[in-house]
Amino acid sequence: MNVRKNKLVSLAALGLTAGLTLAACGGSSDNGSGDGAGSDNGGAAAAGGYAELTGNLAGSGASSTQNAQTAWTETFMGLVGAEGGDLTVTYDPTGSGTGREQFLNGEVKFAGSDAALGEEELEASTEVCNGEQAVDLPLYISPIAVVFNIEGVDSLNLTPEVIGGIFAGDITNWNDPAIAESNPDAELPDLDIVPVHRSDDSGTTENFTEYLSETAPDAWTHGPIETWPIPGGQSGDGTSGLISTVEGGNGTIGYADASQAGNLGVAAIQVGEEFVEYSADAAAKAVDVSPRAEGRAENDIVFELDRTTTEEGVYPIVLVSYLVVCGSYSDAAEGEAVKSYASYITSQEGQQLSAEMAGSAPLTQELSDEVQGVIEGISVG
The missing domain is CATH 3.40.190.10 (Periplasmic binding protein-like II)
Structure with a gap:
């Protein structure tokens, strides 16, 4: 395990260095329109960059994504810092159930869960989500x-x-x-x-x-x-x-x-x-051979995994880990931080970092675009 931990640290450092280089080369632009930056840099350009992100953003949940979340949080904070922002992002691998519970109690602003929110949890989420339900975003396939x-x-x-x-x-x-x-x-x-x-x-x-x-x-x-x-x-x-x-x-x-x-x-x-x-x-x-779960809201992207498939080359003991976020945040700064972080994870850079760090399968471009659309639709303020 020491070898693997050393690899984890090395990859995180490489990811952070790459993120800082990217930010130094192009992330400090003042124009807020660049369409390409939204895809490559986690949607930062569409939101005006990372320079305005400050404070603390806490999440908790699935321990399966611990390696990926370590890389994501460290690299994202490097990008924010390179643009002049000062945001601390933390993720506590408490387990999916505890993560969802802490999210619904308002203790954390996002959760990671290897199981999507249930019907009662979705109903309860309106209490902490400014009157709207939370959404499940598939961001880690492993x-x-x-x-x-x-x-x-x-x-x-x-x-x-x-x-x-x-x-x-x-x-x-x-x-x-x-x-x-x-x-x-x-x-x-x-x-x-x-x-x-x-x-x-x-x-x-x-x-x-x-x-x-x-x-x-x-x-x-x-x-x-x-x-x-x-x-x-x-x-x-x-x-x-x-x-x-x-x-x-x-x-x-x-x-x-x-x-x-x-x-x-x-x-x-x-x-x-x-x-x-x-x-x-x-x-x-x-995941490709599995349908979407029925009865969910259009912006709640959940898969009904086909465990019994016999298609060649499919490994059916798979998890889709979801990022659970609010559909609306009353605090604008908090909401923009969540949206920026979620967009970074969904971006090509974020998905590639997870693949290198944790061996996960990057989202397809089609699914990534769909998730980005849901993130952009989250209301703040």
Whole structure:
């Protein structure tokens, strides 16, 4: 993990340097019209640049996006500072459920969540959103890796039924015939399986159990849930806590955003007749074949992920992490800060930085343009 952390720091520094260079070369222009800058520089030109951004902007939520949010906040603050602004942006990886709760309580001005706001949450959001509902903006697409730590085993093929059986507690040994059938060349040990789950309210858990519910309903009967439903077992708080728990044992298996898999083994997942390894491209394909969720407002962009697809090259254990923001902010300075930050994340630069830092799949140009349109429609003041 130290190697990966060093890479994280190096990439963040590179991203910050690139952002400062960009701002120094062209971001200080006084004209507020340049159409190209809106795309490349997070929409700053359309809002008059970053020079007027001041104060503190706090967000919290999904720990899956921790690496990406670290890069985004540091680089964005560098851009703001280069233009003469003085805005501090922070993101606390508390978990999706806590992030949404803090947002609805007015404790933070934006949230990250691997699960979109529910109907009751949308209704409650009008209390903190100047009478309008909040919106969900898809800004991070990433595979959920099934990570394992088994001494002597470097690769593993797992079917949905086996994964469901393991996490339900019904498959308990690594040499179980159901596992051996898909791994004829592996030397599976006579070793207890130790499933590890998230201890906090987690959108990653909800996405993972939604996948199990739809692909292996006989093995996983607990439905899609955000809070782990089975008492006991080993767990970790947040993505980093789960990874540490898996790393600390032998025979352990867990699920986490792929950006934080580190040096752990990662299973290939059966999709149709093949076993598919995770990748950003395979995760992006899963979103491409998925429809939009029905019954949402036009500016609330939420996907109904197709977990049961058998299309070639698709990795269906995927999460779409949403940036949850208000549709209206009564404080103009606060609203402009949120809009500028959200626009930067959506920009080509922001999406590329996330891809480099966290291995996420950049938004398509079409989806990016749609999200930018929603951001521009947020009212302030």
